[in-house]
Amino acid sequence: MNLTHRNLLFVFLIFIFSNAANAQTMPIGKDSLVMNTDRRITKLQNTYVELNKLKQSSPGYRIQIHFGNEREKAREIKTKFLQAFPDIAAYESYQSPNFRIRVGDYRSKLEATKYLKQISPQFPSSFIVSDQIKSPKLITDK
Numbered sequence: 001m002n003l004t005h006r007n008l009l010f011v012f013l014i015f016i017f018s019n020a021a022n023a024q025t026m027p028i029g030k031d032s033l034v035m036n037t038d039r040r041i042t043k044l045q046n047t048y049v050e051l052n053k054l055k056q057s058s059p060g061y062r063i064q065i066h067f068g069n070e071r072e073k074a075r076e077i078k079t080k081f082l083q084a085f086p087d088i089a090a091y092e093s094y095q096s097p098n099f100r101i102r103v104g105d106y107r108s109k110l111e112a113t114k115y116l117k118q119i120s121p122q123f124p125s126s127f128i129v130s131d132q133i134k135s136p137k138l139i140t141d142k
Helices: 003-022 039-054 071-084 109-119
Strands: 024-028 032-036 057-068 090-095 098-106 127-134
Touching: 057 071, 057 109, 071 090, 071 098, 098 109, 098 127, 109 127
Parallel strands: none
Antiparallel strands: 024 032, 057 098, 057 127, 090 098
8 A cells, every 4th residue: 555545544534533523422311312413414314305205216016017019909908907906006108119018016026926916817928027116105204
């Protein structure tokens, strides 16, 4: 390690330890702690929370029930699906030159597999795909 790398490492370690000194926990009583944090960290945390509230999607899984180049056929399949499963959301998308119908908003592949077993008797060519899904509503969301 040359002198420049050592100097950078030294400055980095000083920075880390000086920030650690700004965010310390102090015992109060037997079972409680008071945490003193830097206001910049709190501001970043609050910004992160607010941005996540605005975010409308998250990674997850859907079940693809149709893929083809005929718009009317895709819409017929979507309508048929919604009549059979009115409580599961269906999404139509177009990626030139094909239309695809994907259903559900599943956070895990296991959850998607459960619904695939229900759907596949009526839609035998359906399969699970990873996709951006609608974020589930949290109890704290209003």
